[in-house]
Amino acid sequence: MLQRRRTIVGAFLLLFIGLFGLAGTAPAMAEGSAIVGVITDPSGNPVPDVLIGVAAEGFTETGTTGPDGAFRIEIPKGGSYEVSIDVTTLPEGISLAKAEDESRTLLVLGGEKKIIIKLVDGEGTESAGPIDPETGEASVSATGGTGQQVIQLFFDGILFGILIALGALGLNLIFGTTGLTNFSHGELLTLGAFTAIVLNELGVHIIIAAPIAVIFSALIYGGGQNKLLWKPLRRRRTGLIASMIVTIGLAITLRYTLLLFFGGSPRSYQQYAGMTGISIGPFSTTPKALILAAIAVVVLAVTVFWLQNSRIGKATRAVSDNPALASTTGINVERVISVVWILGAGLAAFAGIYLGLTQDVTWNMGQRLLLVMFAAITLGGLGTIWGAIVGSLVVGVFIQMTTLFIPTEMKTVGALFLMIVILMVRPQGLLGRRERVG
Amino acid sequence: MDIGFVLAQSITQALGVTAIIYCLAAIGLNIQFGYTGLLNFGQVAFVTVGAYSIGVVVVTMGLSLWLAIPIALLASVILALILGIPTLRLRADYLAIVTIAASELLRLVVRSIALRDIFGGVNGINGKIGEQFHALNPLPAEFVTPYLTFSRQDAWVVLVGWVIIAIISFGVWLLVRSPWGRVVRGIREDEYAVVSLGKNVFVYKMQALILGGMVGAMGGIIWAIAKQSVQPDTFVPDVTFFTYTILLLGGAARIFGPIVGAILFWFLLAGVGEFLSQAIQAGWIDFLKPTDVGPIRFILVGIGLMSLMIFRPQGIFGDKRELALDGR
Numbered sequence: 001m002l003q004r005r006r007t008i009v010g011a012f013l014l015l016f017i018g019l020f021g022l023a024g025t026a027p028a029m030a031e032g033s034a035i036v037g038v039i040t041d042p043s044g045n046p047v048p049d050v051l052i053g054v055a056a057e058g059f060t061e062t063g064t065t066g067p068d069g070a071f072r073i074e075i076p077k078g079g080s081y082e083v084s085i086d087v088t089t090l091p092e093g094i095s096l097a098k099a100e101d102e103s104r105t106l107l108v109l110g111g112e113k114k115i116i117i118k119l120v121d122g123e124g125t126e127s128a129g130p131i132d133p134e135t136g137e138a139s140v141s142a143t144g145g146t147g148q149q150v151i152q153l154f155f156d157g158i159l160f161g162i163l164i165a166l167g168a169l170g171l172n173l174i175f176g177t178t179g180l181t182n183f184s185h186g187e188l189l190t191l192g193a194f195t196a197i198v199l200n201e202l203g204v205h206i207i208i209a210a211p212i213a214v215i216f217s218a219l220i221y222g223g224g225q226n227k228l229l230w231k232p233l234r235r236r237r238t239g240l241i242a243s244m245i246v247t248i249g250l251a252i253t254l255r256y257t258l259l260l261f262f263g264g265s266p267r268s269y270q271q272y273a274g275m276t277g278i279s280i281g282p283f284s285t286t287p288k289a290l291i292l293a294a295i296a297v298v299v300l301a302v303t304v305f306w307l308q309n310s311r312i313g314k315a316t317r318a319v320s321d322n323p324a325l326a327s328t329t330g331i332n333v334e335r336v337i338s339v340v341w342i343l344g345a346g347l348a349a350f351a352g353i354y355l356g357l358t359q360d361v362t363w364n365m366g367q368r369l370l371l372v373m374f375a376a377i378t379l380g381g382l383g384t385i386w387g388a389i390v391g392s393l394v395v396g397v398f399i400q401m402t403t404l405f406i407p408t409e410m411k412t413v414g415a416l417f418l419m420i421v422i423l424m425v426r427p428q429g430l431l432g433r434r435e436r437v438g
Numbered sequence: 439m440d441i442g443f444v445l446a447q448s449i450t451q452a453l454g455v456t457a458i459i460y461c462l463a464a465i466g467l468n469i470q471f472g473y474t475g476l477l478n479f480g481q482v483a484f485v486t487v488g489a490y491s492i493g494v495v496v497v498t499m500g501l502s503l504w505l506a507i508p509i510a511l512l513a514s515v516i517l518a519l520i521l522g523i524p525t526l527r528l529r530a531d532y533l534a535i536v537t538i539a540a541s542e543l544l545r546l547v548v549r550s551i552a553l554r555d556i557f558g559g560v561n562g563i564n565g566k567i568g569e570q571f572h573a574l575n576p577l578p579a580e581f582v583t584p585y586l587t588f589s590r591q592d593a594w595v596v597l598v599g600w601v602i603i604a605i606i607s608f609g610v611w612l613l614v615r616s617p618w619g620r621v622v623r624g625i626r627e628d629e630y631a632v633v634s635l636g637k638n639v640f641v642y643k644m645q646a647l648i649l650g651g652m653v654g655a656m657g658g659i660i661w662a663i664a665k666q667s668v669q670p671d672t673f674v675p676d677v678t679f680f681t682y683t684i685l686l687l688g689g690a691a692r693i694f695g696p697i698v699g700a701i702l703f704w705f706l707l708a709g710v711g712e713f714l715s716q717a718i719q720a721g722w723i724d725f726l727k728p729t730d731v732g733p734i735r736f737i738l739v740g741i742g743l744m745s746l747m748i749f750r751p752q753g754i755f756g757d758k759r760e761l762a763l764d765g766r
Binding site: 423 | 477524525528530531532534535536538539540542543546547549550551552559560676679682683686729730733734736737739740741742743744745747748751
């Protein structure tokens with residue numbers, strides 16, 4: 001009875017948080033803000049070694065394109081930046097399609113800002129010589145008052161936390177039932193996002209592609225992975241440390257296979273890519289961020305409710321507590337593990353699509369979130385359902401709020417540091433039960 | 439297609455600077471993971487500290503390289519203490535998560551814009567980092583490596599590097615045969631048994647972490663000297679995972695494990711890469727682009743790591759009885 005009441009309160013709490021979270025903006029990526037792009041010549045080949053400069057008040061940075069023609073210049077915070085291209089570093093016979101592209105001012109709201117640079121064959125337009133980064137004259141746009149900024153960051157954090165929770169819940173359930181620390185969980189996010197983008201590029205609208213991708217991911221990447229890889233390994237009695245190293249090998253394999261087939265440049269879904277921001281009261285956001293967060297909260301609430309009330313959900317927790325004891329009471333442990341993998345992969349795929357819709361789809365998007373997910377579950381308590389969710393929200397808010405004090409690019413540092421501190425004072429996490437961890 | 443060239447390139451890589459750096463990182467990891475059973479997933483952090491210490495002391499501060507080397511080793515000891523005090527009491531899986539997080543934390547700090555004046559931001563530290571070392575090069579100015587494709591400068595680093603590896607390996611051999619070595623192997627097999635003998639397990643683990651970290655930092659020092667450049671985004675967790683692959687390939691808890699592992703790993707990786715590049719250029723393989731070779735090499739490492747762990751966790755030289763890999 002008490003258990004049920006707690007569950008219902010919890011589900012409401014989650015909905016409540018979600019409704020407030022709706023007012024936030026799209027969660028920023030775990031890494032700092034950056035201006036990114038790919039420079040290709042008119043025939044589509046990447047152009048390396050082009051010098052690009054970014055300048056704002058009190059900040060200058062230069063970068064060059066790599067062998068894949070891509071560049072990425074990290075910026076400390078959102079604002080207005082002047083981006084200039086050193087046309088003298090372009091290959092001979094190729095010039096900018098529009099001469100005014102040589103220098104442009106753009107507003108970066110956070111996360112990654114992609115710029116498009118078109119090149120044409122032919123005579124170079126007049127060049128202004130190499131960039132002198134010291135003369136960048138763009139000014140940083142004024143942000144709102146500090147009080148408003150705090151509230152905005154808090155809700156950004158809640159939204160980011162909801163996204164982390166989608167990934168972390170599966171990670172924690174798999175850890176709880178099998179003891180496996182899955183370093184390839186980030187790739188489940190990436191695979192989900194890529195499955196959706198393949199369907200999307202075949203002409204399926206994302207609203208239809210997304211659920212198909214989630215179900216496909218759950219069954220194939222989750223259920224299939226468990227059946228083909230982990231079940232045989234459990235039967236061989238492969239140790240947990242060995243399994244952990246196997247997950248690393250798997251993560252590397254999957255990540256670079258995606259890079260091989262899809263390339264390194266970021267992709268976007270064909271629908272809802274560019275969306276104008278709207279303001280609700282003091283907050284600025286996009287409609288898609290609101291809808292995605294709402295769906296995520298409902299999904300999480302339903303999942304938690306199901307885990308705490310259904311027969312198989314209860315069996316999951318029994319297996320987490322003690323697999324041997326659970327199997328003596330007639331619980332089919334293998335079936336429970338299989339369900340957990342399917343569920344975890346499905347949630348991860350949704351998280352990947354969510355991330356892909358609010359940011360970009362890239363081959364290493366999941367990997368970049370992996371450590372944040374680990375921070376969340378260590379913080380909340382390894383192996384527990386509520387630990388994953390509470391930990392994710394705390395980490396999400398913490399990451400966003402610390403940008404008040406430290407540069408945006410360092411915000412992950414704060415979260416990782418928090419995790420280490422928590423392990424020192426409370427190794428079982430906020431909600432974990434005391435047990436031997438040493 | 440020039441098979442002779444492919445072979446020469448592969449052997450050059452197998453004995454080259456990169457192999458030496460990874461070999462040192464793997465020897466360090468062997469002390470920590472192979473002998474003591476510490477699941478350190480942040481070995482790259484020690485390499486980072488070694489390389490950046492040299493870069494900062496020599497370029498940012500403008501001091502001598504010979505002063506920079508002891509500072510780098512000292513910095514790795516400090517890192518080991520900072521990393522070890524909160525984590526060495528934790529279970530293996532916690533240790534893994536925390537060490538990988540710490541290594542990323544370190545990378546994010548050194549690449550940050552805020553500390554650009556010290557660490558050089560995303561561009562890292564470039565300049566005449568190893569000049570004092572290269573000035574000692576005894577090889578004649580017109581020196582050409584027979585058959586292999588080392589530059590005069592690389593040949594000097596390679597010579598010194600393998601001597602250092604030989605000395606360190608001999609040291610490790612003495613160490614693991616000593617009573618200390620028996621205790622740490624005891625910790626790996628059964629921590630409680632060692633505790634019941636009145637040994638302070640924490641201290642032994644810390645010593646193993648420090649020693650392994652210093653050897654890893656040695657790899658970083660050679661990195662900075664040989665490449666004359668230290669860039670933050672080369673110190674990603676993949677370096678740690680490559681190191682694990684090398685150690686598991688050669689065989690953990692074996693003196694020659696990291697050495698054989700590093701040579702074989704880079705021979706295979708360079709060989710496959712060079713072969714594919716040549717085959718693509720010659721038009722034998724038309725479904726791949728030259729830029730695909732990089733990802734394919736990584737995929738092979740991933741598959742190799744998985745297969746090693748599943749089918750032959752003891753590696754080439756390892757003894758299955760020596761290494762019963764299991765947590766909890």
